[in-house]
Amino acid sequence: MKTNNIGVIGMAVMGSNLALNMADHGYHVAIYNRTYAVGEIVVAENPHEKLHLYKELPDFVASLEKPRKIVLMVQAGNAVDKVIENLIPLLDQGDIIMDGGNSNFKDTIRRTKEIEAIGLRYLGVGISGGEEGARFGPAIMPGGSKDAYQYVQAILEDISAKYEGEPCANYMGTDGAGHYVKMVHNGIEYADMQLIAESYAILKHVGSFDNDELASIFTSWNEGELESYLIEITAQIFKEIDPKTGKHMIDVILDRAAQKGTGKWTAEEALNTGTDASLLASSVFARFMSSQKDQRVAASSVLTFDAPKVELADRKHFVEKVREALYASKIIAYAQGFDLLKHASEEYGWDLDFGSISRNFREGCIIRARFLNRISDAYGSNPELANLMIDDSFRDNLLSYQGSLREVIALAVQSGISMPAFTTAISYFDAYRTADSSANLIQAQRDLFGAHTFERVDEDGNFHYEWNQ
Numbered sequence: 077m078k079t080n081n082i083g084v085i086g087m088a089v090m091g092s093n094l095a096l097n098m099a100d101h102g103y104h105v106a107i108y109n110r111t112y113a114v115g116e117i118v119v120a121e122n123p124h125e126k127l128h129l130y131k132e133l134p135d136f137v138a139s140l141e142k143p144r145k146i147v148l149m150v151q152a153g154n155a156v157d158k159v160i161e162n163l164i165p166l167l168d169q170g171d172i173i174m175d176g177g178n179s180n181f182k183d184t185i186r187r188t189k190e191i192e193a194i195g196l197r198y199l200g201v202g203i204s205g206g207e208e209g210a211r212f213g214p215a216i217m218p219g220g221s222k223d224a225y226q227y228v229q230a231i232l233e234d235i236s237a238k239y240e241g242e243p244c245a246n247y248m249g250t251d252g253a254g255h256y257v258k259m260v261h262n263g264i265e266y267a268d269m270q271l272i273a274e275s276y277a278i279l280k281h282v283g284s285f286d287n288d289e290l291a292s293i294f295t296s297w298n299e300g301e302l303e304s305y306l307i308e309i310t311a312q313i314f315k316e317i318d319p320k321t322g323k324h325m326i327d328v329i330l331d332r333a334a335q336k337g338t339g340k341w342t343a344e345e346a347l348n349t350g351t352d353a354s355l356l357a358s359s360v361f362a363r364f365m366s367s368q369k370d371q372r373v374a375a376s377s378v379l380t381f382d383a384p385k386v387e388l389a390d391r392k393h394f395v396e397k398v399r400e401a402l403y404a405s406k407i408i409a410y411a412q413g414f415d416l417l418k419h420a421s422e423e424y425g426w427d428l429d430f431g432s433i434s435r436n437f438r439e440g441c442i443i444r445a446r447f448l449n450r451i452s453d454a455y456g457s458n459p460e461l462a463n464l465m466i467d468d469s470f471r472d473n474l475l476s477y478q479g480s481l482r483e484v485i486a487l488a489v490q491s492g493i494s495m496p497a498f499t500t501a502i503s504y505f506d507a508y509r510t511a512d513s514s515a516n517l518i519q520a521q522r523d524l525f526g527a528h529t530f531e532r533v534d535e536d537g538n539f540h541y542e543w544n545q
């Protein structure tokens with residue numbers, strides 16, 4: 077009996093919540109999990125007349141209307157290939173497999189080729205928003221053939237987050253485009269979080285603000301141009317008290333940041349596509365450094381620095397400087413993220429629509445922010461924009477706030493506080509606006525030791541100079 081509109085495989089946090097979201101929107105959803113007991117718990121805890129659990133994969137597949145639409149929400153990597161391998165013999169021509177996990181876009185490109193070669197359809201769908209998003213409206217980044225997308229567009233739009241009524245589920249492009257955009261979303265998320273963490277470090281160590289004051293600072297920042305989910309939760313974090321000790325939660329959490337790999341993929345892609353995404357990469361490196369807790373503790377008593385005491389004349393003014401430095405750095409982080417998307421669009425032939433991507437991030441996902449409307453406006457007025465930093469409106473911000481960014485970094489350096497993301501931000505800004513760089517010396521060195529040739533400022537062509545004549 078083919079009664080179900082869509083099927084979801086994988087009943088862990090994301091799959092179960094996504095299936096319930098679909099059921100809430102009126103779809104009959106077939107669900108399946110390798111370990112049946114996990115599915116039984118989901119159904120027992122969330123009884124829903126439109127959610128139908130199957131013990132056997134053939135029964136799950138047979139219950140779906142055609143063309144069958146099956147969403148995989150299993151662990152990224154081998155598990156996706158395993159599930160596809162098991163599904164293929166059970167499917168008919170034209171059936172659609174959608175991978176909604178955090179798959180590497182290269183795997184998605186490979187799977188698309190393999191699956192479409194045998195007459196099935198494949199979509200790589202980036203989903204952001206965690207458990208809460210999956211349940212009540214995630215940001216969805218679908219990639220794959222438009223032919224397949226037309227069959228799932230309505231469902232994806234229905235279950236997605238809405239920004240002023242507009243679904244955050246825009247089609248991104250062919251094969252791996254959706255997973256690529258999700259990867260860059262995560263790369264930007266790493267940078268956003270690192271920049272906020274560095275703001276916290278300088279406010280705490282130079283400004284001597286306590287947790288209650290920090291909560292008020294971030295709350296007020298969330299009422300202005302920095303308004304975003306990450307600033308909002310940061311304000312909340314500073315208020316929470318640990319029931320075990322009565323201390324602030326933030327002070328009982330070990331300073332060792334974990335990661336699942338999408339930030340690393342973003343940094344790798346910056347290298348692969350020849351893009352300067354140094355701020356995004358520095359945020360990944362900062363997590364590596366944070367994880368070397370034992371070495372840091374040992375070094376803290378050996379690599380000492382007697383930091384001069386900084387007397388702040390006006391603490392309120394200092395907070396505003398940090399806010400401006402954070403906002404300028406945030407613009408630069410997004411400039412790098414969108415520049416990476418631009419390079420990828422050319423490299424992989426995706427024809428990405430940057431305005432549409434920024435609108436997709438406005439609700440449901442972790443980097444949702446008021447700021448994204450401005451990115452959409454920037455690409456709306458110039459879809460060929462070379463870099464977000466030279467959009468008129470962002471340029472005005474950068475010109476007014478660069479002074480604060482420089483001052484805050486100088487204070488941090490003077491005080492011995494590590495600020496990898498802030499310093500990389502200003503360095504990228506300065507490099508981008510430098511008409512005459514020092515790369516002429518690099519070319520001279522390359523030509524001297526390796527006869528690699530160089531271009532001249534006054535003549536076209538490639539030249540070699542006999543340096544040792």
Ligand code: NBP
Nearest residue numbers: 086087088089090110111149150151152155158177178206
């Ligand atoms: P997990 O990433 O923890 O994966 C667990 C699921 O994979 C279970 O259903 C498990 O079945 C299934 N599975 C595994 Br592991 N190996 C399998 C195999 N060989 N065959 C069949 N099923 C297999 O689940 P999640 O946290 O819900 O995430 C799902 C996807 O969504 C991942 O790609 C994740 O990166 C992505 N994502 C997660 C979040 C988040 O906030 N968690 C946010 C956005 C995207 P079992 O019960 O039988 O072991």
